Amino acid sequence: xxxxxxxxxxxxxxxxxxxxxxxxxxxxxxxxxxxxxxxxxxxxxxxxxxxxxxxxxxxxxxxxxxxxxxxxxxxxxxxxxxxxxxxxxxxxxxxxxxxxxxxxxxxxxxxxxxxxxxxxxxxxxxxxxxxxxxxxxxxxxxxxxxxxxxxxxxxxxxxxxxxxxxxxxxxxxxxxxxxxxxxxxxxxxxxxxxxxxxxxxxxxxxxxxxxxxxxxxxxxxxxxxxxxxxxxxxxxxxxxxxxxxxxxxxxxxxxxxxxxxxxxxxxxxxxxxxxxxxxxxxxxxxxxxxxxxxxxxxxxxxxxxxxxxxxxxxxxxxxxxxxxxxxxxxxxxxxxxxxx
Amino acid sequence: xxxxxxxxxxxxxxxxxxxxxxxxxxxxxxxxxxxxxxxxxxxxxxxxxxxxxxxxxxxxxxxxxxxxxxxxxxxxxxxxxxxxxxxxxxxxxxxxxxxxxxxxxxxxxxxxxxxxxxxxxxxxxxxxxxxxxxxxxxxxxxxxxxxxxxxxxxxxxxxxxxxxxxxxxxxxxxxxxxxxxxxxxxxxxxxxxxxxxxxxxxxxxxxxxxxxxxxxxxxxxxxxxxxxxxxxxxxxxxxxxxxxxxxxxxxxxxxxxxxxxxxxxxx
Numbered sequence: 279x280x281x282x283x284x285x286x287x288x289x290x291x292x293x294x295x296x297x298x299x300x301x302x303x304x305x306x307x308x309x310x311x312x313x314x315x316x317x318x319x320x321x322x323x324x325x326x327x328x329x330x331x332x333x334x335x336x337x338x339x340x341x342x343x344x345x346x347x348x349x350x351x352x353x354x355x356x357x358x359x360x361x362x363x364x365x366x367x368x369x370x371x372x373x374x375x376x377x378x379x380x381x382x383x384x385x386x387x388x389x390x391x392x393x394x395x396x397x398x399x400x401x402x403x404x405x406x407x408x409x410x411x412x413x414x415x416x417x418x419x420x421x422x423x424x425x426x427x428x429x430x431x432x433x434x435x436x437x438x439x440x441x442x443x444x445x446x447x448x449x450x451x452x453x454x455x456x457x458x459x460x461x462x463x464x465x466x467x468x469x470x471x472x473x474x475x476x477x478x479x480x481x482x483x484x485x486x487x488x489x490x491x492x493x494x495x496x497x498x499x500x501x502x503x504x505x506x507x508x509x510x511x512x513x514x515x516x517x518x519x520x521x522x523x524x525x526x527x528x529x530x531x532x533x534x535x536x537x538x539x540x541x542x543x544x545x546x547x548x549x550x551x552x553x554x555x556x557x558x559x560x561x562x563x564x565x566x567x568x569x570x571x572x573x574x575x576x577x578x579x580x581x582x583x584x585x586x587x588x589x590x591x592x593x594x595x596x597x598x599x600x601x602x603x604x605x606x607x608x609x610x611x612x613x614x615x616x617x618x
Numbered sequence: 619x620x621x622x623x624x625x626x627x628x629x630x631x632x633x634x635x636x637x638x639x640x641x642x643x644x645x646x647x648x649x650x651x652x653x654x655x656x657x658x659x660x661x662x663x664x665x666x667x668x669x670x671x672x673x674x675x676x677x678x679x680x681x682x683x684x685x686x687x688x689x690x691x692x693x694x695x696x697x698x699x700x701x702x703x704x705x706x707x708x709x710x711x712x713x714x715x716x717x718x719x720x721x722x723x724x725x726x727x728x729x730x731x732x733x734x735x736x737x738x739x740x741x742x743x744x745x746x747x748x749x750x751x752x753x754x755x756x757x758x759x760x761x762x763x764x765x766x767x768x769x770x771x772x773x774x775x776x777x778x779x780x781x782x783x784x785x786x787x788x789x790x791x792x793x794x795x796x797x798x799x800x801x802x803x804x805x806x807x808x809x810x811x812x813x814x815x816x817x818x819x820x821x822x823x824x825x826x827x828x829x830x831x832x833x834x835x836x837x838x839x840x841x842x843x844x845x846x847x848x849x850x851x852x853x854x855x856x857x858x859x860x861x862x863x864x865x866x867x868x869x870x871x872x873x874x875x876x877x878x879x880x881x882x883x884x885x
Contacts, residue, residue, distance in 0.1 A: 312798075369801070372766060372776055398796040402778050405731065405763035409770035414732050414851040417761040428855065433760055434651040438660055441855040482775030483805030486791070490799035499797065503884070528885075536815070546781075546816060547798050552757070553815055555797075561884050571650060582882050583865060584875060590868075597865040600878045612872045617885060 302388035303425065304357065305330045308379060309338040310370065310399045314346035316354075318500040319395030319455035321463060324354060326419065326453040327393040328461070330426035333357040335389065336469070337382060339367035339375065339476075352468040355461055359469045364476035369485040370399045376406035377477045383411060383448060391426050396452040397499075408450035415450045416442060420457040435552040435575035455499060456558030456579060491547045493532075498548060501531035503561040506550055506577070509537035510566025510587070510606060517543040520610050521565060527617040533557065533577075535567045551576035566606045569594030586610060634691040635785070635807060637679045638747035639715060640738055641672035643699050643706040644758045657856040659726075668706045671753025673713075673820040674813040678783060679751050680714035681818060689785060692716050696741060698734050698848070700725040704836060711831035712823030718836040723848060728759065733848040735767035740844060742772065747808065749790070754779050754812040765812035775805035779814040 305327035310317035327334045338344060338351055339362040351359055360382065366374045383389050392407060394400035396418040408415040419429045420439065426449060433440045498504065505525040511517045517538065525532045534544035536551055550557055552575040562580035567573060569585070569592055577583070578597055585598035586606050595601040602609060645651055646665040653660055668676075676695065683690035695710035696719040697703045707718040721737055723729055729737075738750070755762035769776030777783075777792035781800065784791045791804045795814045823831070841848050869875055879885050 371803075372769070372778075376770055398779065398794075401762050402766065402776075405761075405766035406770035406776065408763070409732060409735060409767035412732075414730050415761060415763045415767075416852065417763060431760075432860070433857070434645065434660060434758055435760065436860060437651045438653050439858050439860050441858070442852045443855050444852050446851055481805075482769075482773075483777050483790075483792070483803040483809065486802040486804050488796070488799060488801040497798075540816075546795060552760070561879070561882075572647070578860075578863060582879075582884065583863075584879070595866060595868065597863045599863075599865050599867060600875055601866070601868040602870075602872070602875055603868060609872055613875060616872060616876050 302333075303331045303390040304333040304335055304388045305391040305393050305426070306335050306337060306379070306383060306389045307356075308375075308392070308394040308400070308403065309336050309347070309351050310395060310397060311338065311340070311344060311347035314344065316347055316350050316463070317395060317397060317399075318460060318497065319397045319400070319453070321354070321460035322455040322458040323393050323395040323453040324461035325458040326422060326451070327391065328355070329422050330391050335360060337362065337379070337474075339364070339378060341365040341368050343368075348471065350463060352471065353463050353465045354469065355465060356469045359471050360474045361471050362474050362476050366476060366481060369488075370403060371481050371483070371485060372403045372406045373482040374477070374479055375403045376410055377479045379403070379407040380410040381477050382474065390448060392448065392450045394452055396454050400452045404450055404452050411448050411450065413446045413448050413450055414444065415452065416444060417452050418454045419451055420454055422451070426451070432575070435571055436578065437571065437575070454556060456556060491545050495525065496529070496531045498531040498533055498550070498557060499555050501557070502559050503528050503530035504533045504550070504557055504559045504577075504580070505530045505563045505565065506533035506535065506567060507538055507544065507565045508535040508567030509541060511538060511543055514543045516607075520606065524563070524565070524610055524614045524617070527614050528561070530561070530563070535570075535573050564594050564598070565610055567594055568592045569597070635689060635748040636692045636694065636746060637682065637690055638738070638742060638750045639672070639675050639679050639693060639695045639710065640734070640750065640752045640764070641676065641695055641697050641706055641710055642669045642753070642756045643667070643697065643703040644669045644756055647757055653857055653859045657858060658854075659857050666702070668709050669753050669756045671755060671757075671813050671815070674815065674817050675751040675753055676710045676713050676715060677818045677820040678813060680821075682783075682785060683714075694719060694745070694747070696738065697721065698723060698729050698737050700727075707836055708831050709823060711834040712828040713821060714827070715834075717834055720836055720838045721841060721844070722838060723841050727848070729848050730850050730852060731759070731761050731763040731767055732851065734764050735771055736846055737844060737848070738764075738768050739771045749785070749807055750810045752810070752812055754814055765810050769810040772808070772810070775809040776812075777803050777805070777809060778812045780811050781814050781816040783811055783817065
């Protein structure tokens with residue numbers, strides 16, 4: 279019975295010309311991790327990668343310290359999980375990771391696509407891997423169709439959407455995290471781990487040190503709510519005393535405009551915009567932000583945009599769902615009080 | 619008895635470096651781009667200027683030389699672009715670059731990062747550059763790829779999204795902006811460094827320097843003279859306007875804001 283049923287569903291497939299349906303077209307996904315946790319953007323990239331053929335091979339790399347990230351990765355909807363154990367992969371260095379990804383892609387003919395999240399790590403590593411594979415990169419995609427042949431991506435700071443078609447035999451794709459839902463990471467069937475040999479190459483620019491901004495708030499890139507402050511806050515003290523209580527009352531991450539970052543009111547890791555983070559939360563509150571094109575590119579896909587600005591002509595009001603013209607130094611504390 | 623250059627080099631064990639600064643002519647960042655009704659591209663008849671990240675790269679190259687005159691031997695700007703991209707090269711020369719290379723392509727041809735990277739590699743092999751300083755991304759294509767691809771093709775170090783750069787003893791030390799903070803990497807030259815916004819504040823070219831720049835050499839190369847083609851690998855099927863938001867609603871009071879948030883189930 280079972281065999282018959284399978285044969286029946288297969289029948290129409292054989293009618294298609296063979297040349298247009300390669301035997302397999304699976305995706306390799308680079309799994310980004312930090313402090314033993316998988317990056318949220320990677321889960322979105324997995325959803326995008328599944329749209330190629332359904333089957334996604336994950337690859338994770340690093341020293342022994344990645345064991346808890348591997349445990350999380352085994353609960354993802356992956357067909358296989360490749361693990362490259364080596365200290366040379368700690369901190370995601372492009373000099374050593376790109377050759378590993380190239381080797382894995384070339385070793386397995388079924389792998390036609392290489393995916394990663396369009397994060398600082400993905401942006402750093404993926405184009406280098408693409409160059410080694412002599413293929414173009416399709417960066418920061420918003421959607422994909424036709425089994426990963428056709429892609430859409432924003433150009434000119436998101437002011438135009440370009441649809442591109444790739445005829446390359448291998449496609450290298452980075453994924454905008456906010457354009458895809460995160461894949462389910464709670465499967466009870468654990469993916470079998472396959473160890474792969476590290477590719478021994480020189481790290482041309484090794485990691486020396488890092489300085490992370492510590493915060494107890496949700497991560498800006500994946501938060502459901504974001505409260506952002508702009509130049510109108512006038513000082514770092516005001517930024518702290520006005521924006522932080524509002525963010526805390528909503529359980530929101532804090533963001534900032536480039537003007538606020540450049541004036542030293544907020545750390546540059548909080549910058550929302552074309553040159554900073556791209557966010558698409560349920561709620562985005564823009565406080566004292568005029569709404570320059572570059573800022574809008576980073577937040578205009580948010581579900582509900584609330585803007586507070588004293589200039590009724592500020593461009594932010596053209597896209598805000600709820601706009602309040604007023605002095606933020608009066609309005610925001612009042613709002614915070616009513617929300618707590 | 620003046621010391622010869624060779625003696626100086628031996629005495630200080632310092633390596634003079636030649637800096638290559640790839641730049642791109644883009645639609646000016648302040649222009650609101652319009653999609654053409656034919657769905658094939660955007661209106662290109664608007665103001666163009668140097669990609670802002672590339673201005674930062676030019677500025678950094680000049681500052682490197684200003685900080686230490688013996689360190690930087692030459693600064694060469696290079697672009698792959700239409701005839702008008704020469705204006706952008708002149709801007710780089712007016713800021714302080716010494717010479718320029720123009721790889722000329724058709725007006726409508728926006729060359730993809732991989733082919734630009736191959737072109738840069740070609741000139742690096744020809745002229746020997748020890749440091750490439752370039753923008754992290756161009757604000758038209760937004761790919762953020764050319765520098766990384768070039769480093770891969772050359773098999774040399776890359777330090778992307780730089781917010782600080784130091785060069786000493788043939789090594790580059792770069793602080794990079796990463797998600798959630800900063801990372802410092804260090805490696806031997808040659809190195810490809812891509813600039814982030816906070817690396818520096820680019821200068822304006824003064825009028826005398828703009829005049830001087832007119833006399834600086836620009837080498838012009840046709841794309842057909844390259845030993846490979848610059849054909850795009852990706853086909854642009856269409857270019858469309860993004861979905862428009864139906865925003866624009868203003869409310870009168872904080873209570874109205876709270877009410878709206880309640881309606882959306884946010885509180």
